[in-house]
Amino acid sequence: MVAPVPRIAYFGPRGTFTEQAARGFGSDLEPRETIPAALEAARTGEAELACVPVENSVEGAVPATMDALAEGAPLIAVAETVLAVRFSLLVRPGGGPVRTVASHPHALAQVRHWLAANLPDAVAVAATSTAAAAVAVQRGEHDAAVTAPVAAEHYPLEVAATDLADVRDAKTRFLLLRGPGALPEPTGSDRTSVVVTAPDRVGVLSDVLVEFALRGVNLTRIESRPTKGPLGEYRFYIDFDGHVAEPRVGDALAALRRHCPDTRFLGSYPKAVREDVVAENADFVAAAEWVVAIREGRGA
Ligand SMILES: O=C(O)C(=O)C[C@]1(C(=O)O)C=C[C@@H](O)C=C1
Numbered sequence: 001m002v003a004p005v006p007r008i009a010y011f012g013p014r015g016t017f018t019e020q021a022a023r024g025f026g027s028d029l030e031p032r033e034t035i036p037a038a039l040e041a042a043r044t045g046e047a048e049l050a051c052v053p054v055e056n057s058v059e060g061a062v063p064a065t066m067d068a069l070a071e072g073a074p075l076i077a078v079a080e081t082v083l084a085v086r087f088s089l090l091v092r093p094g095g096g097p098v099r100t101v102a103s104h105p106h107a108l109a110q111v112r113h114w115l116a117a118n119l120p121d122a123v124a125v126a127a128t129s130t131a132a133a134a135v136a137v138q139r140g141e142h143d144a145a146v147t148a149p150v151a152a153e154h155y156p157l158e159v160a161a162t163d164l165a166d167v168r169d170a171k172t173r174f175l176l177l178r179g180p181g182a183l184p185e186p187t188g189s190d191r192t193s194v195v196v197t198a199p200d201r202v203g204v205l206s207d208v209l210v211e212f213a214l215r216g217v218n219l220t221r222i223e224s225r226p227t228k229g230p231l232g233e234y235r236f237y238i239d240f241d242g243h244v245a246e247p248r249v250g251d252a253l254a255a256l257r258r259h260c261p262d263t264r265f266l267g268s269y270p271k272a273v274r275e276d277v278v279a280e281n282a283d284f285v286a287a288a289e290w291v292v293a294i295r296e297g298r299g300a
Helices: 017-023 035-044 063-070 105-110 112-118 130-138 204-214 247-259 282-295
Strands: 007-011 028-032 049-056 076-084 087-091 100-103 123-126 144-147 158-164 171-178 190-197 219-226 234-241 263-270
Touching: 007 017, 007 035, 017 028, 017 049, 017 076, 017 171, 028 035, 035 049, 035 063, 035 171, 049 063, 049 105, 063 190, 063 219, 063 234, 063 263, 087 130, 100 105, 100 130, 105 112, 105 123, 105 144, 130 144, 171 263, 190 247, 204 234, 204 247, 234 247, 247 263, 247 282
Parallel strands: 007 028, 007 049, 076 263, 100 123, 100 144
Antiparallel strands: 049 171, 076 171, 087 144, 087 158, 190 234, 190 263, 219 234
16 A cells, blocks of 8 residues: 655745755645744644754754744654755846845845845845745735745746855755654664753853763754743754764763753754764663663672
8 A cells, every 4th residue: 555645834835945845855745824834734733744944054043943843832853954045036027127126034145245236226125935025026016036946937937047146055954843753763874953941050051062072972053042031041952963762862862851851852863964973872882781780680
């Protein structure tokens, strides 16, 4: 019997970079207007999975994703993918002068120099996504949209310029998430993500970092965002090499939880680009077995 294709809610509308990313994970795709709405679809079961952007090599973290993953019912990442991002400029056919250019704030930030050099008088306007900007141009609300190249296939707009990118080789990382359940199997090249609210005491962050360092766990990202509560209260988003099934990673995670009881696990999943983690788990396994033996009266 053929397994049913899982439905993926993605940050849309049609023609976003996120749709392109989601296509790499499946074919039954449903757009949602915002990142929280895509994630909510996976929480309510309207979709099995959600695909959202998480970070860009030029503009950094995507705040809407970070906030939505820290709040509400938990979701865990089961896969990631990385796309090279270059933009196209779409206009209405025969549309006249470009006075306003709309796009997602992350996209505008990645073509700031191009716009200053090529459309110095145009006003940049934030849209909910690059494809939402294309829709706005189609409706006559704005004159041009900075979009993913695929948007040109979805909307009756003209491609006025291609390959826009102030920084060559810019990349965006996307996550595929679902409600908590069985984790993906370890592959030897995995990433684990958590979000932590650190208690307000001297040295807590240093204590946390030491726990990773002591176990030889390499951090790949650490970001902070305000909790939206008292001024000065922050959450830390920490990504690190390895899978929670590995003893040293599980051990680091347990230590993290002891320092910061408000720790949310956001998944252990294969890295988009395989990087074998040369990690010594053998000594952790041997030491744990030694303790078990002592407890059972078989060793000393
Ligand atoms: O608007 C889109 O096309 C998106 O998928 C969002 C997004 C982002 O959030 O960074 C994705 C990739 C680009 O960096 C610009 C915008």
